[in-house]
Amino acid sequence: MEHEQVEKEVARRSALIYLPISIGSALLFLLATAFSGDYPLMTRVGGMVWIGLLTLIVSMPIVISRMKKQLQGKSS
Amino acid sequence: MAKIVSEITLPINGMTCASCVSHVEGALKNLPGVSNVTVNLATNKANLSYDPQRVKLDDMRRAVEDVGYAIPTAELTLDVRGMTCASCVDHVEGALKELRGVQEAVVNLGLNTARVVYVPGVVSTSAMKRAVREVGYEAQERSEGADALDRERQAREDEIKIQGRNLMIAGIIGLVVMIGTFYEMLGPLKAFIPEWLSYKWVLGLLTTPVVFGPGRQFFTNSWRGLKHGVTDMNLLYATGIGAAYGIAVINTLFPKAGFGGEGATFFESAALLTGFIILGRWLEALTRGRTSEAIRKLMKLQPKVARVMRNDREEEIPADEVELGDVILVRPGESIAVDGEVTEGYSAVDESMLTGESLPVEKKAGDAVIGGTINKTGAFKFKATRVGKETALAQIIKLVEDAQASKAPIQKLADWVAGHFILGVHLLAVVVFLFWFFFGYQLFFDPNSSFILSPYKLGEIGVFGFSLLLSVTVLVISCPCAVGLATPSAMMAGTGKGAEFGVLFKGAEAIENTSKLQTIVFDKTGTLTKGEPSVTDVVVSEQSLVKDDQLLRFAAIAEKNSEHPLGEAIVHGAESRGLQVVEPDTFNSIPGHGVEAKVKKTEILLGNRKLMKERSVDFSAMLTRAEALEVDGKTVMFVAVDAKPAGLIAVADTLKEYSAEAIKHLHKLGLEVVMITGDNRRTADAIARKAGIDRVLAEVLPQDKVEEVKKLQAQGKKVAMVGDGVNDAPALAQAEVGMAIGSGTDVAKETGDVILIKDDIRDVVVALEVAKATMRKVKQNLFWAFFYNTLGIPLGAGLFYAFASVVISPELAGLMMAVSSISVTLNTLLLKNFKPSVGRGHKSKQGSGNTQLRSATASVGDD
Numbered sequence: 044m045e046h047e048q049v050e051k052e053v054a055r056r057s058a059l060i061y062l063p064i065s066i067g068s069a070l071l072f073l074l075a076t077a078f079s080g081d082y083p084l085m086t087r088v089g090g091m092v093w094i095g096l097l098t099l100i101v102s103m104p105i106v107i108s109r110m111k112k113q114l115q116g117k118s119s
Numbered sequence: 120m121a122k123i124v125s126e127i128t129l130p131i132n133g134m135t136c137a138s139c140v141s142h143v144e145g146a147l148k149n150l151p152g153v154s155n156v157t158v159n160l161a162t163n164k165a166n167l168s169y170d171p172q173r174v175k176l177d178d179m180r181r182a183v184e185d186v187g188y189a190i191p192t193a194e195l196t197l198d199v200r201g202m203t204c205a206s207c208v209d210h211v212e213g214a215l216k217e218l219r220g221v222q223e224a225v226v227n228l229g230l231n232t233a234r235v236v237y238v239p240g241v242v243s244t245s246a247m248k249r250a251v252r253e254v255g256y257e258a259q260e261r262s263e264g265a266d267a268l269d270r271e272r273q274a275r276e277d278e279i280k281i282q283g284r285n286l287m288i289a290g291i292i293g294l295v296v297m298i299g300t301f302y303e304m305l306g307p308l309k310a311f312i313p314e315w316l317s318y319k320w321v322l323g324l325l326t327t328p329v330v331f332g333p334g335r336q337f338f339t340n341s342w343r344g345l346k347h348g349v350t351d352m353n354l355l356y357a358t359g360i361g362a363a364y365g366i367a368v369i370n371t372l373f374p375k376a377g378f379g380g381e382g383a384t385f386f387e388s389a390a391l392l393t394g395f396i397i398l399g400r401w402l403e404a405l406t407r408g409r410t411s412e413a414i415r416k417l418m419k420l421q422p423k424v425a426r427v428m429r430n431d432r433e434e435e436i437p438a439d440e441v442e443l444g445d446v447i448l449v450r451p452g453e454s455i456a457v458d459g460e461v462t463e464g465y466s467a468v469d470e471s472m473l474t475g476e477s478l479p480v481e482k483k484a485g486d487a488v489i490g491g492t493i494n495k496t497g498a499f500k501f502k503a504t505r506v507g508k509e510t511a512l513a514q515i516i517k518l519v520e521d522a523q524a525s526k527a528p529i530q531k532l533a534d535w536v537a538g539h540f541i542l543g544v545h546l547l548a549v550v551v552f553l554f555w556f557f558f559g560y561q562l563f564f565d566p567n568s569s570f571i572l573s574p575y576k577l578g579e580i581g582v583f584g585f586s587l588l589l590s591v592t593v594l595v596i597s598c599p600c601a602v603g604l605a606t607p608s609a610m611m612a613g614t615g616k617g618a619e620f621g622v623l624f625k626g627a628e629a630i631e632n633t634s635k636l637q638t639i640v641f642d643k644t645g646t647l648t649k650g651e652p653s654v655t656d657v658v659v660s661e662q663s664l665v666k667d668d669q670l671l672r673f674a675a676i677a678e679k680n681s682e683h684p685l686g687e688a689i690v691h692g693a694e695s696r697g698l699q700v701v702e703p704d705t706f707n708s709i710p711g712h713g714v715e716a717k718v719k720k721t722e723i724l725l726g727n728r729k730l731m732k733e734r735s736v737d738f739s740a741m742l743t744r745a746e747a748l749e750v751d752g753k754t755v756m757f758v759a760v761d762a763k764p765a766g767l768i769a770v771a772d773t774l775k776e777y778s779a780e781a782i783k784h785l786h787k788l789g790l791e792v793v794m795i796t797g798d799n800r801r802t803a804d805a806i807a808r809k810a811g812i813d814r815v816l817a818e819v820l821p822q823d824k825v826e827e828v829k830k831l832q833a834q835g836k837k838v839a840m841v842g843d844g845v846n847d848a849p850a851l852a853q854a855e856v857g858m859a860i861g862s863g864t865d866v867a868k869e870t871g872d873v874i875l876i877k878d879d880i881r882d883v884v885v886a887l888e889v890a891k892a893t894m895r896k897v898k899q900n901l902f903w904a905f906f907y908n909t910l911g912i913p914l915g916a917g918l919f920y921a922f923a924s925v926v927i928s929p930e931l932a933g934l935m936m937a938v939s940s941i942s943v944t945l946n947t948l949l950l951k952n953f954k955p956s957v958g959r960g961h962k963s964k965q966g967s968g969n970t971q972l973r974s975a976t977a978s979v980g981d982d
Contacts, residue, residue: 050185054346072553079557086583090556093362093587097549100354101542103345111149 049114057110061102069095124154127219129165129179130240131158133188133340135400136352137533137602138541146182150174161607162520164240176220176238187343187353190238192222197233197247199226200257214250218242233258245439245507275404282401285333289394292329293387296322300387319371322386330364334393352598355541356396356933358548359595362587363929364389370584385588391930392595399937403604403944417516417618420472420491425456428500438490445503449494457490457506464499468492473515474621474876518623518874522614527627529897533606536599544597548590551916555586559917568924571931589917589926596915596932597908601939605900608943612950613893620955621876622886629872632856633890635837639785639883640816640828640850642842643796643803646860647810647880648772652684654692655753656769658744663765668698670766674758675700677716677723681708685754688770713756724759731757731764738764752798752805771802774809777881777957782811784884784957788891791836795819795827795850824850841883858883881957888955896950900943907939 072094076087131143140158143165147156152173158165169179180190199211208226211233215224220241226233235247244260251258295316302309302317315321338361341354367384422438428446438456441447446462449455455468467479470492479495482488488501491512507513564585566578577585610627617624624630644650657667665673675693678686679700693700703716703723712733713726724734728745731738736759738745745755745767753769785792795816796803803817816827824840828850831838840847840854843861851857851871859871861878875882913919914927927935 075557080561082582086581089366089583090552090586093552093590094549096358097545097552097590100345100358101545101549104542107346108145 053111057107061106064102065095065099068098124168126168129190132191142186146186161611187340192236193239195235197258199233210254214254278404285397286401289329289333293390293394296325296390297387319384323371326386326390329390329393355594355598359591362591388929392933395933395937399940402941422454422456441506450498455488455492457503458510459501459503461486461499461501466497466499467495519618522624522626527631540599548593551593552586552590563921565924570928571925592915592929592932595929596911598936601904601943604943605904606897608947609896612947617889620885623874625872630890630893634894636839638791638836638838640793640840642847647778652688652770652772655771659766660764665765672698673723674768676703676718677714677725680706685770722761752802778810781880825853828853884957885955892953
């Protein structure tokens with residue numbers, strides 16, 4: 044039971060970190076396209092989604108595993 | 120309170136690459152009370168230590184499932200006899216549920232059955248039956264059921280079946296989608312294909328079931344892992360397939376959306392990529408099981424039934440129910456059920472499957488027999504001395520399984536690389552996308568460019584579509600699945616190959632270390648030599664009338680009652696020449712000098728120089744010859760008959776039959792060979808000369824052997840010590856590789872990293888050659904695995920696009936990765952053809968005693 048609660052807490056706290064990172068990277072990309080060329084809007088949006096997705100994929104496991112170590116370290 | 124630690128080996132399903140290994144390891148390590156977790160991809164098993172008070176099997180199962188894998192369970196139905204009421208049900212259920220590894224036990228009183236759900240490998244069916252028996256009932260397996268081997272095979276067959284079905288769906292539809300995509304380029308063939316097949320929405324309709332049917336596994340597995348913080352190669356595939364499919368759907372439904380329009384509807388990429396990845400998985404499932412063929416062969420040796428004598432009657436019972444002390448009858452052609460000692464009868468037994476010994480071994484009353492070997496000619500009875508897990512075969516299987524489950528240092532590195540690779544690849548995909556989006560497309564894009572091996576032009580694709588394509592290709596082409604398979608598959612094949620020749624490696628590290636050896640240190644007595652003195656020379660005096668055999672016979676008669684090892688050697692030497700050694704009429708031992716005896720009025724005096732001098736027997740004519748023999752390390756005894764010099768008998772500890780041959784082979788392999796002994800320098804040098812040994816460490820006390828090994832290691836040499844596993848245990852432990860030779864079949868008690876079952880020194884050469892061949896395969900595999908990735912990643916990232924204007928399509932990237940996994944596995948399978956350079960076909964002395972094996976079928980059991 045304790046194990047499940049820790050897992051839920053890990054998921055919640057991690058999401059608060061990796062989601063802003065991913066959204067932030069996506070927005071940063073969108074911003075970069077505004078200053079670096081004449082890209083059509085949909086191209087910018089497509090790129091933003093792709094960068095956001097890849098950043099999510101990269102940051103999610105890193106953040107979750109760190110958070111897991113942190114919380115499990117505290118609970119034991 | 121003392122910490123309770125148990126060890127457990129769990130089967131794990133669903134692992135496909137090295138990153139899966141690190142995820143499962145990570146998931147298990149994170150559990151409280153769990154330590155020493157080692158997961159092996161090739162065996163699909165996890166070994167770990169745990170504190171049962173802090174963590175339960177259910178927690179482990181959940182942790183493994185949470186990261187997208189499974190601990191498989193099996194179901195078994197037992198027929199339970201003797202239950203009469205509801206409380207019996209409770210007893211039986213309780214007894215079963217108490218067993219570690221049993222997850223569920225439901226007893227049906229009406230049917231007299233117990234249905235048990237359990238984790239295979241953690242609890243055995245015999246343990247369940249025993250548990251039921253202990254609470255007062257009888258239990259039997261309901262069906263000829265699944266033993267460990269069958270289950271493993273079943274799981275593999277299921278995987279082959281599932282991936283085969285997926286492959287058929289994805290392959291056929293993918294082919295149709297490809298034909299539809301390239302419709303315009305088919306020329307005259309267009310007449311046979313309906314035009315509507317090229318419509319984008321038709322292609323979309325065809326691709327959708329491929330992505331969400333056979334391709335679904337990649338999405339579900341990667342999501343399960345991702346939400347628990349782990350990434351595996353499913354994620355690479357899911358991102359690749361998902362992106363290709365998603366962009367194709369958008370461009371089909373909204374061609375004006377700005378993502379490249381109809382020119383960038385790569386449905387065939389999504390469909391064929393799925394097909395190729397599944398092709399890789401299917402081929403991998405087909406070939407992977409074959410690398411563990413050796414252990415499968417060993418498991419198959421385990422006999423199913425035994426014919427036990429109970430109340431003077433033969434009774435056929437399951438082999439795992441044989442108990443210590445049971446007398447078992449074996450007929451010609453039958454397998455021997457358990458280990459034991461022959462009590463009656465005479466036969467020849469084929470032990471080649473366990474010891475590698477090519478000739479059948481003679482068995483008579485008092486001889487040991489090994490379970491799993493095959494009786495050839497006669498019938499005999501034997502008493503069971505080791506049963507169940509204690510039998511030699513069970514120990515060997517356990518040892519080989521443990522070795523296969525262990526990780527070599529090189530594998531730990533490969534796993535670490537592969538484990539961290541996937542995140543790195545996603546980062547690389549981001550970089551590739553950003554580069555082509557912001558710089559590359561504007562600088563290098565050529566509307567006439569195309570995919571490699573495809574006439575498809577990239578003209579309309581647009582900056583986003585082009586950058587996305589390259590980014591996806593990088594994801595797919597970088598899959599490290601071959602890296603993860605490279606080492607464990609070769610280690611599995613290598614340990615199995617060793618076992619085939621009676622060479623047992625106690626772990627993957629032992630193989631790796633053995634392959635790097637530079638110096639082999641042999642203990643002399645009992646390893647290089649027979650360990651007991653024997654007659655080497657009989658020299659008759661020119662003045663004497665006695666002949667060779669007569670001289671030896673007189674000496675043997677004089678020594679008949681002696682308990683001195685040299686005396687025993689002379690008696691044995693005479694008997695082996697067929698001489699009749701009668702009792703002397705009188706016998707007198709002269710301590711420190713020799714013996715004197717009288718037989719039929721002939722006086723025999725046997726002893727050293729001093730004795731002859733004291734008795735005034737003049738041996739001056741033979742002294743030069745005696746000294747020459749002594750220089751050769753032999754002990755010389757002077758024999759006088761009726762007070763006149765009759766001759767000399769030399770006795771020495773002689774080399775084993777194949778010692779010199781083995782040393783020669785070791786030299787050919789470029790190794791330095793050292794002999795270590797407590798003997799004096801002269802004797803040691805003589806033996807070393809005969810064996811062809813480079814260096815002798817003589818007059819070394821047993822306790823100082825460790826120091827000598829340390830000195831060699833201090834010179835920077837990788838040292839193996841070969842000796843018996845008992846007396847030489849400390850030196851064996853000190854060396855990089857300890858090889859225990861001639862341990863027979865009680866392998867579990869042996870120290871040493873490598874166990875040579877037979878007392879044949881040539882097996883040291885076999886061990887080295889198997890280890891070198893295995894490591895060669897590991898290196899070749901790693902080379903090919905990294906070669907594909909090293910070549911593939913720059914190609915996929917479009918590094919050569921600026922010069923050649925071609926890029927790799929995602930589906931070609933998928934095919935390349937499938938090929939990399941298969942080439943690694945197929946390369947490993949070549950180890951099956953390995954043959955050691957030392958001649959194993961011809962007869963060894965050990966087995967040569969059975970010159971005239973007589974059939975004894977009539978003697979026992981056939982009445």
